Amino acid sequence: MTYQSMTDEQLISLRGSLMRQYEIYASDGVKLDMARGKPEKSQLDISEGMLSAIAENGDCMSDDVDCRNYGGLDGLDCAKRFFGEVFDLNPDSIIIGGNSSLNMMYDTIARAFSFGFCDSERPWSKEPKVKFLCPSPGYDRHFAICELFGIEMITVDMQKDGPDMDKIKRLAETDSAIKGVWCVPKYSNPTGVVYSDDTVRAFASLNPAAPDFRIFWDNAYAIHDFDKNIKILNILDECEKSGRPNMPLVFASTSKVTYPGSGVALMAGSAENVAQIKKLLAIQTIGPDKMNQLRHVLFFKDRAGVAAHMKKHAEILAPKFNAVTDMFEKELSGTGTASWTTPKGGYFISFDSLCGCAKEIYELAVGAGLTVTKAGDTYPYGKDPNNSNIRIAPSFPPIEQLRAAVERFILCVKLASIDKILGERK
Amino acid sequence: MTYQSMTDEQLISLRGSLMRQYEIYASDGVKLDMARGKPEKSQLDISEGMLSAIAENGDCMSDDVDCRNYGGLDGLDCAKRFFGEVFDLNPDSIIIGGNSSLNMMYDTIARAFSFGFCDSERPWSKEPKVKFLCPSPGYDRHFAICELFGIEMITVDMQKDGPDMDKIKRLAETDSAIKGVWCVPKYSNPTGVVYSDDTVRAFASLNPAAPDFRIFWDNAYAIHDFDKNIKILNILDECEKSGRPNMPLVFASTSKVTYPGSGVALMAGSAENVAQIKKLLAIQTIGPDKMNQLRHVLFFKDRAGVAAHMKKHAEILAPKFNAVTDMFEKELSGTGTASWTTPKGGYFISFDSLCGCAKEIYELAVGAGLTVTKAGDTYPYGKDPNNSNIRIAPSFPPIEQLRAAVERFILCVKLASIDKILGERK
Numbered sequence: 142m143t144y145q146s147m148t149d150e151q152l153i154s155l156r157g158s159l160m161r162q163y164e165i166y167a168s169d170g171v172k173l174d175m176a177r178g179k180p181e182k183s184q185l186d187i188s189e190g191m192l193s194a195i196a197e198n199g200d201c202m203s204d205d206v207d208c209r210n211y212g213g214l215d216g217l218d219c220a221k222r223f224f225g226e227v228f229d230l231n232p233d234s235i236i237i238g239g240n241s242s243l244n245m246m247y248d249t250i251a252r253a254f255s256f257g258f259c260d261s262e263r264p265w266s267k268e269p270k271v272k273f274l275c276p277s278p279g280y281d282r283h284f285a286i287c288e289l290f291g292i293e294m295i296t297v298d299m300q301k302d303g304p305d306m307d308k309i310k311r312l313a314e315t316d317s318a319i320k321g322v323w324c325v326p327k328y329s330n331p332t333g334v335v336y337s338d339d340t341v342r343a344f345a346s347l348n349p350a351a352p353d354f355r356i357f358w359d360n361a362y363a364i365h366d367f368d369k370n371i372k373i374l375n376i377l378d379e380c381e382k383s384g385r386p387n388m389p390l391v392f393a394s395t396s397k398v399t400y401p402g403s404g405v406a407l408m409a410g411s412a413e414n415v416a417q418i419k420k421l422l423a424i425q426t427i428g429p430d431k432m433n434q435l436r437h438v439l440f441f442k443d444r445a446g447v448a449a450h451m452k453k454h455a456e457i458l459a460p461k462f463n464a465v466t467d468m469f470e471k472e473l474s475g476t477g478t479a480s481w482t483t484p485k486g487g488y489f490i491s492f493d494s495l496c497g498c499a500k501e502i503y504e505l506a507v508g509a510g511l512t513v514t515k516a517g518d519t520y521p522y523g524k525d526p527n528n529s530n531i532r533i534a535p536s537f538p539p540i541e542q543l544r545a546a547v548e549r550f551i552l553c554v555k556l557a558s559i560d561k562i563l564g565e566r567k
Numbered sequence: 568m569t570y571q572s573m574t575d576e577q578l579i580s581l582r583g584s585l586m587r588q589y590e591i592y593a594s595d596g597v598k599l600d601m602a603r604g605k606p607e608k609s610q611l612d613i614s615e616g617m618l619s620a621i622a623e624n625g626d627c628m629s630d631d632v633d634c635r636n637y638g639g640l641d642g643l644d645c646a647k648r649f650f651g652e653v654f655d656l657n658p659d660s661i662i663i664g665g666n667s668s669l670n671m672m673y674d675t676i677a678r679a680f681s682f683g684f685c686d687s688e689r690p691w692s693k694e695p696k697v698k699f700l701c702p703s704p705g706y707d708r709h710f711a712i713c714e715l716f717g718i719e720m721i722t723v724d725m726q727k728d729g730p731d732m733d734k735i736k737r738l739a740e741t742d743s744a745i746k747g748v749w750c751v752p753k754y755s756n757p758t759g760v761v762y763s764d765d766t767v768r769a770f771a772s773l774n775p776a777a778p779d780f781r782i783f784w785d786n787a788y789a790i791h792d793f794d795k796n797i798k799i800l801n802i803l804d805e806c807e808k809s810g811r812p813n814m815p816l817v818f819a820s821t822s823k824v825t826y827p828g829s830g831v832a833l834m835a836g837s838a839e840n841v842a843q844i845k846k847l848l849a850i851q852t853i854g855p856d857k858m859n860q861l862r863h864v865l866f867f868k869d870r871a872g873v874a875a876h877m878k879k880h881a882e883i884l885a886p887k888f889n890a891v892t893d894m895f896e897k898e899l900s901g902t903g904t905a906s907w908t909t910p911k912g913g914y915f916i917s918f919d920s921l922c923g924c925a926k927e928i929y930e931l932a933v934g935a936g937l938t939v940t941k942a943g944d945t946y947p948y949g950k951d952p953n954n955s956n957i958r959i960a961p962s963f964p965p966i967e968q969l970r971a972a973v974e975r976f977i978l979c980v981k982l983a984s985i986d987k988i989l990g991e992r993k
Contacts, residue, residue, distance in 0.1 A: 403858035432829035
């Protein structure tokens with residue numbers, strides 16, 4: 142029976158019993174957290190072999206390079222070969238960075254503002270206006286970079302197989318102030334959407350009004366499958382074919398492969414993009430940590446080593462995702478109050494309440510000792526036009542705590558939904 | 568006998584015998600390198616304990632933080648305490664970065680251009696002109712950052728105890744376009760100069776015309792003494808006393824303590840500077856590698872551990888510096904053709920030929936299979952007004968190769984000097 146079909150009396154009575162439970166939660170001092178896409182401890186433990194992958198001085202050489210010393214501005218050759226194999230990238234297209242792929246994205250935007258891209262007419266800071274297309278719900282940290290640089294964000298709806306490509310095409314091809322688009326093409330944050338081949342091809346066939354339009358292809362969950370390995374089309378190859386090789390910039394990292402606190406980030410692009418970035422990097426830095434690159438290569442050895450490792454992550458993560466969606470199904474299915482995604486990989490579940498309820502759910506959750514991603518954070522400027530989306534991150538809490546957290550969350554959803562329905566009937 | 572006091576015949580005869588030796592060098596295929604301040608292999612070997620400092624999962628916790636996971640944007644508390652002790656800095660004033668302190672300097676300039684400092688009237692990119700004071704000879708990578716951002720560089724002479732502070736005061740206090748100054752206050756690159764207490768106090772007492780003037784205090788060789796530990800005044804303390812706490816920004820790293828290819832960089836500043844930078848970092852990055860910070864802390868344990876370690880470096884480096892200056896003394900002293908510094912630490916010897924000879928010496932050296940830092944590189948825009956300064960980096964070659972390199976270098980100096988003197992007599 143949907144809440145909408147219940148009488149006022151039924152809803153008020155239900156609300157009363159839910160509130161009694163809520164008050165217990167609100168006063169029991171329990172703190173639970175489903176806010177961040179953080180691996181849990183046991184996921185970190187499976188990378189223990191990393192710690193001794195380089196054990197003595199003799200281990201520090203690679204391709205005649207002493208990884209302890211200066212050099213290797215854009216990464217070790219062995220690391221480029223290894224990551225090329227893992228992420229289906231040409232080693233020559235790769236630039237390796239430090240611990241944070243977000244930092245590589247920030248740097249790319251910062252360099253565009255200060256110096257422009259290889260095909261820019263001028264640095265972006267000299268443009269009267271810079272705009273980005275932001276498929277949403279999306280990743281708040283992408284939007285935060287835009288906001289910091291004063292980039293105007295245009296929300297584009299996410300659909301089942303990627304963003305609304307008609308809208309992206311229409312906007313990018315007519316407005317030369319639109320300089321880029323943010324994409325998380327596989328297990329998108331937070332929807333879990335995997336871009337279809339048609340979506341990738343539609344991106345590659347864009348003919349943007351801005352000559353230096355860039356697709357920021359944040360492939361953060363490229364190998365983070367729960368079950369079978371889902372492959373998406375390679376955006377670099379597709380854009381090469383379509384004659385716009387400089388359009389895409391791919392980002393990836395081992396943050397959720399080995400350690401978020403000690404991973405290796407990388408980016409990849411066309412020969413022209415790579416050449417320009419390397420030229421600027423030669424002034425920016427003496428180069429990233431080479432020992433940690435080597436550590437990754439020695440620990441994993443090859444693509445098969447990584448695949449076996451990712452299977453262990455999946456064995457820890459998949460049951461958590463199932464626990465959340467099973468509880469949603471059992472408690473919310475048929476109530477007419479919510480919908481949610483059931484991703485096959487990645488780190489997030491996207492939850493949609495009735496329109497106008499997300500903020501109240503968030504506030505109620507905080508009151509019940511539960512932290513979830515702040516309502517609105519999945520949209521540009523923190524403004525969810527429907528006030529309905531909440532990102533759920535099931536990875537960090539141990540499964541029993543996760544179940545307790547979801548129980549509280551569901552209670553908050555029910556309470557907010559009843560308030561909303563009753564409010565509308567007044 | 569000085570070359571200047573020799574007759575043409577004597578000089579021509581000397582030139583003939585020197586040229587015969589030069590031709591042997593030019594054709595023997597030997598390649599030697601004194602260009603870069605790179606530690607040699609045996610210096611890297613002494614940090615072997617770093618490799619196993621974190622050996623198993625249980626080692627990864629610090630102050631209840633799992634260093635493998637997300638968090639710690641500005642560094643681990645234990646690392647701030649440790650580096651605070653080592654570099655005489657308040658732990659709260661420290662922001663820890665990745666592998667490259669140069670990257671932290673670049674980022675600081677880049678942020679100033681995009682967003683300004685806490686006391687800027689506007690972002691530097693909106694200023695009609697930005698200028699920097701550049702004590703010279705100095706570090707080419709500092710100058711390269713300025714050039715990239717279009718910062719006009721003003722050369723200031725280096726003296727025995729630091730830069731010409733009268734000139735710095737006069738310029739900084741009258742021209743509000745002057746936004747900063749580059750300093751390597753201890754064992755300055757390349758002169759080896761150590762700033763006197765008067766010099767540090769003169770910096771602290773500056774009253775610059777620009778409200779957001781910054782002293783970039785690149786303390787790269789803070790603990791890199793050959794013999795006794797030389798202490799310089801703490802610029803942060805001095806500027807606190809003088810009422811301009813936001814003026815200095817200190818940079819340091821373990822590039823030449825542990826590994827240039829896997830070190831830890833840091834910066835330090837006033838509470839206001841740190842707060843502004845942290846706010847921007849929260850958007851820029853998920854944070855630097857925490858495991859490498861922990862690895863350093865566990866390996867060294869404390870300041871005494873670092874001091875014992877730096878003694879081992881000194882035992883390798885000091886004999887090399889002595890070899891170079893002994894050979895200069897023996898071969899060039901009294902010839903009237905050259906002067907050089909005899910630093911008590913750091914990585915460089917600054918060599919000055921007769922005016923107008925540095926480029927020819929460099930070219931001759933290249934012809935004899937010897938790489939030294941390019942003539943001019945120690946000055947803004949690569950333009951040494953006297954064409955006389957060459958940076959010598961004795962650290963990387965094993966001592967026998969170093970001696971062979973210096974032998975060739977001296978030969979080139981003699982040849983260029985004779986050419987110069989004969990040319991002037993024409």
